Amino acid sequence: MNTENQNKYKNKVLLLGWDAADWKIINKLVDRGEMPNLEKMIDGGTMGNLSTLTPALSPMLWTSIATGMYADKHGIHGFTEPSADNSTIQPISVASRKVKAIWNILNQEGYKSHVINWWPSHPAEPINGIYVSNLFPKTNNINQYDETVPDNCVHPSSLQELIAHFRMHPYELDLASIVPFIPKAKIKGLEYSKEISSLLKIVAEAMSVQNAATFAMQNEDWDFTAIYWDSVDHICHTFMQYYPPKLDTTNQNEFELYNEIIDGIYRLMDLMLGRLMHIAGNEANIILVSDHGFHSDHLRPLHIPDEPAGPIYQHRQLGVFCAKGPNIKADHIIYGASLLDITPTILSIFDLPIGDDMDGKPLLDIFKNPTATKYIPSWELIKGNDGSLPEHLKQQDPINAQEAIKQLIDLGYIENPGPNIKEAIENTVEELQYNLALVYLSTDRKNNALPIFEKLTEKFPYKGRFVFRLMSCYAQYGDFEKANQVLNKLEETALRKKLSNDEIKELKKQKPPIILTPQEKENWKRVNIISPIREARQALFDLKQAEIERANLLILEGKPKKAIEVLKKMDTGVIKNQNYFLQLANAYGKLGKWTESIPHFEKVLEFDPENSQALTGVGFGYYFEGNFDKALDCTLNAIEINFYNSSSHYILGQIFEAQQQYTEAAQAYEVALKIAPNNGTARNKIISLYTKQLNNETRATFHKNILKSATENTETIEEIFSIDDFSIQPRQAKQKLPEIMVVSGLPRSGTSLVMQMLKAGGVNLFTDNIRLADENNPKGFFEHQKARQLLRNNQWLEEASGKAIKIVIPLLYKIPPRFNYKIIVVLRSLHEIIDSQQKMLMREGKSKGDTYPANIEISYAQYMNKLTGWIENNHNCEVLLLKHNEIIMQPQIEAKKIIDFLHLKADLQKMAQVVDQKLYRSMKIKK
Numbered sequence: 001m002n003t004e005n006q007n008k009y010k011n012k013v014l015l016l017g018w019d020a021a022d023w024k025i026i027n028k029l030v031d032r033g034e035m036p037n038l039e040k041m042i043d044g045g046t047m048g049n050l051s052t053l054t055p056a057l058s059p060m061l062w063t064s065i066a067t068g069m070y071a072d073k074h075g076i077h078g079f080t081e082p083s084a085d086n087s088t089i090q091p092i093s094v095a096s097r098k099v100k101a102i103w104n105i106l107n108q109e110g111y112k113s114h115v116i117n118w119w120p121s122h123p124a125e126p127i128n129g130i131y132v133s134n135l136f137p138k139t140n141n142i143n144q145y146d147e148t149v150p151d152n153c154v155h156p157s158s159l160q161e162l163i164a165h166f167r168m169h170p171y172e173l174d175l176a177s178i179v180p181f182i183p184k185a186k187i188k189g190l191e192y193s194k195e196i197s198s199l200l201k202i203v204a205e206a207m208s209v210q211n212a213a214t215f216a217m218q219n220e221d222w223d224f225t226a227i228y229w230d231s232v233d234h235i236c237h238t239f240m241q242y243y244p245p246k247l248d249t250t251n252q253n254e255f256e257l258y259n260e261i262i263d264g265i266y267r268l269m270d271l272m273l274g275r276l277m278h279i280a281g282n283e284a285n286i287i288l289v290s291d292h293g294f295h296s297d298h299l300r301p302l303h304i305p306d307e308p309a310g311p312i313y314q315h316r317q318l319g320v321f322c323a324k325g326p327n328i329k330a331d332h333i334i335y336g337a338s339l340l341d342i343t344p345t346i347l348s349i350f351d352l353p354i355g356d357d358m359d360g361k362p363l364l365d366i367f368k369n370p371t372a373t374k375y376i377p378s379w380e381l382i383k384g385n386d387g388s389l390p391e392h393l394k395q396q397d398p399i400n401a402q403e404a405i406k407q408l409i410d411l412g413y414i415e416n417p418g419p420n421i422k423e424a425i426e427n428t429v430e431e432l433q434y435n436l437a438l439v440y441l442s443t444d445r446k447n448n449a450l451p452i453f454e455k456l457t458e459k460f461p462y463k464g465r466f467v468f469r470l471m472s473c474y475a476q477y478g479d480f481e482k483a484n485q486v487l488n489k490l491e492e493t494a495l496r497k498k499l500s501n502d503e504i505k506e507l508k509k510q511k512p513p514i515i516l517t518p519q520e521k522e523n524w525k526r527v528n529i530i531s532p533i534r535e536a537r538q539a540l541f542d543l544k545q546a547e548i549e550r551a552n553l554l555i556l557e558g559k560p561k562k563a564i565e566v567l568k569k570m571d572t573g574v575i576k577n578q579n580y581f582l583q584l585a586n587a588y589g590k591l592g593k594w595t596e597s598i599p600h601f602e603k604v605l606e607f608d609p610e611n612s613q614a615l616t617g618v619g620f621g622y623y624f625e626g627n628f629d630k631a632l633d634c635t636l637n638a639i640e641i642n643f644y645n646s647s648s649h650y651i652l653g654q655i656f657e658a659q660q661q662y663t664e665a666a667q668a669y670e671v672a673l674k675i676a677p678n679n680g681t682a683r684n685k686i687i688s689l690y691t692k693q694l695n696n697e698t699r700a701t702f703h704k705n706i707l708k709s710a711t712e713n714t715e716t717i718e719e720i721f722s723i724d725d726f727s728i729q730p731r732q733a734k735q736k737l738p739e740i741m742v743v744s745g746l747p748r749s750g751t752s753l754v755m756q757m758l759k760a761g762g763v764n765l766f767t768d769n770i771r772l773a774d775e776n777n778p779k780g781f782f783e784h785q786k787a788r789q790l791l792r793n794n795q796w797l798e799e800a801s802g803k804a805i806k807i808v809i810p811l812l813y814k815i816p817p818r819f820n821y822k823i824i825v826v827l828r829s830l831h832e833i834i835d836s837q838q839k840m841l842m843r844e845g846k847s848k849g850d851t852y853p854a855n856i857e858i859s860y861a862q863y864m865n866k867l868t869g870w871i872e873n874n875h876n877c878e879v880l881l882l883k884h885n886e887i888i889m890q891p892q893i894e895a896k897k898i899i900d901f902l903h904l905k906a907d908l909q910k911m912a913q914v915v916d917q918k919l920y921r922s923m924k925i926k927k
Contacts, residue, residue, distance in 0.1 A: 011350050012284040014276065015102075015226040015342070017065070017118070018269055019058055020233035021320045022293035023049070029266055037274035038322065041288065045324030046366040048334035051642060052292040054442035055435050056315045059092050061291035061339055062119045062228060066101040068343035068358035071439045072448075074099050076120065077432040079309070082425045089428045092120050094133075100379050100386055102343045103127055103224060108384030109352060111223040114216040117209045118228045123152035127387030130216040131155040132163060134228070137208035139169055139201070166211035170200040178203065181264035182257060198238050199261060203268070206231040210272045217279045224346070227276070235265040236294040237311055243296055262296075285325030285349055289342060292319045299608060305541070307465060308431050318610065318641065325349075327368050334365050336643025348373060355379045430456060434466070446473045457486055462493035462535075464542030468549055475556045478786070478795035483553055491546055494539035497532075504533055551583045558793055560590035578607045578614075585617055594621040612642035620651050623658070631655050646676035653685065662693040673703075680817025680876045683707060687875045707820055707876045740797065740819050741804035741902060744812045745826035746860055748836040750884040751806050754824055755782035756914045757895060758804045761906030766805040779916075782806055790814045809863050813870055821877045822902055825867065828884035830860055891915035 029035045030042065041047075053064055053071075063076040071077055075098035080089045097120075103113040104127070113129040115121060122133035135150045147164055154160035175192075178199055206229055213227045241250050242258035273288070280286060293316030295301070304310045321337045327349075340360030347354050348362040353374035364370040376382070433452050440449035453470035460466055467490040474483035512524040547570050554563035564587045567580065585600035598621040604614035619634035632655050638648045653668035669686040672679055683703055690700035741763065745751045756779055759765055771781045783806055786796045790811045797819060807815065815821065871879050880901040887894045891912040899906050 011223070012280065013224045013346050013349055014280045014284050014286045015224070015346065016273070016276065016286065016288045017062060017226070017228035018232050018288065018290050018320065019062075019119075019228070019230045020236055020292060020294045020315065021266075021269075021288075021290035022296060022316060023318070023320055024293070024316075025262065025266060025296055026320065029263060029270075034263070034267055035270040037270050037277060038288070040277070041273075041286065041322050041324045042331075044330050045286075045322060046329050046332040046334050047320075047322045048337050049641065050289055050319035050321040051336075051338045051644070052315070052317050052319055053339055053439075055309070055438045056292045056312050056317070057309055057435060058230070058233065058291055059120050060435065060439075063097060063101075065289060065291065065339050065342045066103075066118065066226070067097075067099050068102075068340050068355070068360040069099060070340070070359050070443060072436060073357065073359070077435045077439075078428075080428050081432065082428055086425060089424050091122075094121050094123065094125060095389055096120075100388065102346055103129075103226065104386040104388055105347070105352070105379050106224050106350065107387040108382065109350070111350070112221055114213070114220065114222050114225040116213045116216060116225070116227040118226055119230065121228075122150070123389060124155035125387050125389050126155050129222060130159065130220055132212045132216070136163070136212060137167060137205035139167075139204070163212055163215065166208065166215055168204045168207040168211065170197070170204040173200045173204055180267065181261045183260060184256060195238065195258065199235070202231050202234045202238075202265070206265075206268060206272070210275070214275060214279060217276070223350075225280075229269065231265055232269065232290075233294070235262055236296075237314065240294065240296065240300060240314065243300075245297075247300065247302070249302060283326055285323065285328065287342065287346070288320065288322045289339075290319035291339060292316060305465075305538075307538075308427075316610075323366055328366050329368055332366070334363060335640050337363055338644065430459075437469070441469060441473070446476050449473055450477075461486070461489045462497055462539060462542070464490060464494075464538070464545055467542075468545065471549060471553070475553055476795050477798075478789070478793045480553060480557050480793070487546055487549060487553070491543060494543045494546070497535050497539040498543065504536065507533060545579075548577075548580050548583055551587070555583065555587050555590055556793070558590075558789075560587040563587040578604050578611065581607075582611075582614065582617075585614070589617065589620070592624075594624040597621050598625075610641050612638040612645060612648070615641070616645065616648045616651060619648070619655075623651060623655055626658075628655050628659055644675055646672040646679055646682070649675065650679065650682050650685075653682065657685075657689070662689055665689060666694060666699075677706070678818050680707075680819065684817055684873060684875050688873055704875055738798070738801040738819050740800050740802070740821050742812065742815070742821050742823040743804060743806045743826070744809055744823055745828065746809050746830075746833050746863070748833050749828040750826045750887060751808075752780065752782050753884075753887065753915065754826055754882070754898070755804065755806055756780070757898060757911045758902075760910045760914050761895075761899065761902075761904050763902070763904065763906075764803040766800040766803040779914075787811065809867070813866065817874065817876050819876070823877055823879045824898065824901070825879060825881050826884055826887070827864075827881060830864075832884075833860065888915060888917055 026035060026038065030039045033039075053061060057078060059076050059079055060071045063074045064070065067074045075096050076092055077096075079092055081092050081096060082088075083090050101118075103115050104125070106113050107127045111128075113127055115125070115127065115129070115131045117132060117134050117137060119134045121131070122135045124131040124133045131154070133150075133153045136153050139146060146169065147167070149160065149164045149167060154163050175196070178196070181199060181203070209227065209229055213225070216222070217225055239258050239261045241247060242255050243262050244259055246252070246255045246259075277286060295314055295316050299316070301313050304313055319339070321334065338360060340358070341363050342360070344354045344358055344360045344362040345366070348364070348367075348371065351371060351374075353376040354362060355378045356375055357378045357380070362373055364373070434456060437449040437452035437456075440446070440452075449469070450473040453466060453473055456463075456466040457470045467486050471483045471486050474480070474486070507529050510529055512521040512528075516524060547566065551563040551566045554560070554566060564584065567584050567587070570580075581600045581603040585597045585604065588594070588597035588600065598618055601614045601617040601621065604611050605618070608614075615634050615638035619631045619638060622628070622631035622634060632652075635648055635652045635655060638645065639652065642648070649668050649672035653665045653672065656662070656665035656668055666686055666689050669682045669689070672682045673686065676682075683706070687700050687703050690696040690703070741758070743751045743754045743758070755765060755767075759782070765782055766784050767782050768784045768786075770785055771783050784800075786793075786799075787805060787807050788811070789796070790807065794814070794816045797816065801819070809825070812823070812825075871877060878901075880897060882894055882897065891914075892908060895908050895911040898904070898911065899908065
């Protein structure tokens with residue numbers, strides 16, 4: 001074997017996907033010695049949680065695992081899609097994937113891959129290796145033996161007939177074969193119930209995947225193999241209601257019969273894992289992942305929302321990650337891993353570059369000796385034979401497609417499309433759009449999500465899942481009027497759909513016309529009875545949830561007291577869920593009442609001990625109370641669960657800083673900034689730390705330059721300091737923070753005059769023209785009402801990017817640090833300012849002018865005295881100080897200062913000519 005092949009052999013990767021596998025269940029079985037093969041991987045390798053994505057729909061997630069990209073890039077947006085000719089709906093196919101999967105990248109680099117049952121992977125892609133699509137293990141009729149598999153299911157096609165023999169049919173399994181899953185069953189008396197039939201089908205499919213995988217790995221050389229099973233997910237959706245401890249709603253006899261099935265499927269998966277580990281050999285890198293977990297304790301939902309893909313509410317946000325190999329650390333735990341990181345990590349194992357367009361990072365912390373990470377703009381730009389699907393294979397067989405659709409319906413992932421194909425296609429497209437909008441919203445791209453939610457809400461103003469998310473978009477933009485409008489409309493339409501118990505009873509009594517066929521009767525019931533009752537129940541749920549969302553809006557509007565009033569007045573019949581207590585805690589936090597917020601955050605943790613937002617909130621509360629030890633514990637727990645929350649790292653930095661552990665504080669702020677480069681608060685904090693406490697001018701300058709420069713920074717945390725517990729390598733944003741020009745000063749200090757000069761210089765002004773010119777300001781005020789909202793809402797500031805806005809000094813100190821600012825502050829004698837204000841009030845009849853407002857002068861002096869320190873600590877702000885009297889007396893000189901400060905290409909004379917000395921009423925101009 002030559003050196004190249006030796007290197008390839010050492011870099012072999014076996015990627016195993018167990019849909020919905022969960023550490024909570026696995027750990028119990030490992031502790032009991034019932035999963036010995038996974039225990040070997042854990043002891044000899046690295047394990048950790050794997051954070052999922054939103055929405056947690058398996059085809060989207062497994063494609064993100066295989067590409068390292070969010071769904072908007074890779075193109076898989078749900079379970080189903082319209083057929084190419086819009087004649088029907090079909091399962092999502094690999095044809096909809098817009099980018100290369102990891103096996104396509106490896107293919108064009110000369111590596112040989114096997115892909116078995118990945119979801120979605122039909123039709124089979126012609127890669128260099130064996131490819132078996134996700135339709136291979138599926139059977140059309142479990143009660144009749146059938147050896148045939150769909151066309152284009154296997155590549156190379158010459159192997160399709162042979163591999164078809166490896167598919168196990170449920171018909172081949174007798175009841176005795178499921179004793180390992182139901183050990184307490186009396187086989188002679190056991191009948192083929194719906195549950196038993198489901199179990200037989202899932203076990204047969206799992207074995208079929210294993211058979212195809214072992215055949216491929218043993219009979220063809222390989223560098224990379226990816227295998228996927230949906231067995232754990234399907235078993236959990238069917239049997240989690242019977243998992244210990246027993247739920248009150250579960251029948252006792254059924255519980256005793258089925259309560260070991262879930263443990264049984266994990267034991268089967270472990271048995272198959274052992275065989276694959278043996279075939280792969282000790283030199284191979286084995287990576288086991290799940291796309292999400294599955295609630296198995298008190299968090300099991302008793303009610304699944306009546307919406308498409310409702311079963312995803314049974315999913316837990318944390319999946320499984322476990323890796324073992326020659327260069328992978330043993331007995332190690334990794335934090336902060338995401339589904340998006342799997343493909344970049346595999347590329348690192350093969351010493352291949354990661355695409356800049358990939359959203360994940362390589363998990364370098366798993367390696368004993370990590371190599372330097374390389375990047376290229378995109379693998380999509382690299383030409384070569386990538387084994388992607390040719391055009392003529394992109395059509396699905398309609399019969400096989402409909403059988404796959406039926407299984408998705410049975411599992412509850414999609415609704416029965418019914419007889420109206422046109423309506424079914426419209427619903428499918430809407431669902432795909434909704435899922436795409438969720439991706440945008442979860443990745444802080446509300447501008448992309450907003451038009452989708454607007455369109456969906458316009459059509460379905462009574463569907464809470466659309467309305468609440470549209471409301472959230474509006475609120476993030478600071479448009480609370482629109483947010484309240486859509487919430488009001490939801491309540492109005494939901495009230496109309498709400499039915500009393502008596503009305504529901506009357507609906508159920510209705511009988512379909514006798515003349516209808518059985519199928520027509522089913523359709524009649526669906527339209528006239530089932531749908532109205534479902535909509536009524538959903539309307540009731542949405543009405544209750546709307547009250548909580550109303551409180552959330554009030555918090556975002558800066559009205560936490562009113563939010564608390566709304567929440568405390570809620571109907572006692574309303575289920576007080578996690579969201580209820582979270583909003584209550586947030587409201588108290590906004591008021592600075594952290595002692596009151598902590599119990600409510602802790603109530604959230606009673607519902608869900610892994611709610612990272614609540615853990616972060618508790619940590620913040622304890623920080624404000626001065627209980628730094630408890631604050632540290634809670635914050636570290638939050639980071640372990642969700643590493644990619646920059647707020648948690650920022651709070652960690654504050655805790656360390658309060659304890660005068662300045663090096664640790666700087667490290668925490670560095671991590672926060674790697675996750676969220678636009679976190680200006682953290683950036684200012686870290687610059688001050690490096691400048692004042694750590695005397696590290698190099699690092700201080702580095703962060704100052706990021707604020708001011710658009711140069712990309714590819715520096716990694718590991719280059720800054722050694723950090724054993726965390727591993728992260730996101731790259732800095734390529735663009736500098738958006739810049740806003742601000743004109744500030746005390747009221748009547750000359751800010752309107754400077755705004756006039758900027759307008760003459762060609763600067764776009766952020767004004768609403770509501771306050772018209774008058775005797776006090778003959779040339780206009782150049783204000784925007786939104787500037788007055790800064791104390792309670794600053795989301796609208798994005799609208800002012802690249803423009804100049806007038807903000808008075810008291811509100812200047814409230815501008816958010818997520819932008820860069822060029823600030824012109826106009827200084828004027830306090831006596832002149834107050835004199836001008838008094839004259840203005842007298843002209844408006846609001847003051848008699850018989851007393852001097854000394855208290856106002858003191859207050860203004862305090863505001864101005866804060867200015868120097870504020871400028872020093874806000875490194876994202878560049879400030880030009882201008883004196884009002886100098887603007888009046890030497891307008892050309894001051895206009896030149898403005899031009900130089902803002903780098904304007906402006907006509908100096910036009911700007912200077914704006915100044916009208918006649919309007920300067922408080923002093924005599926000496927000529």
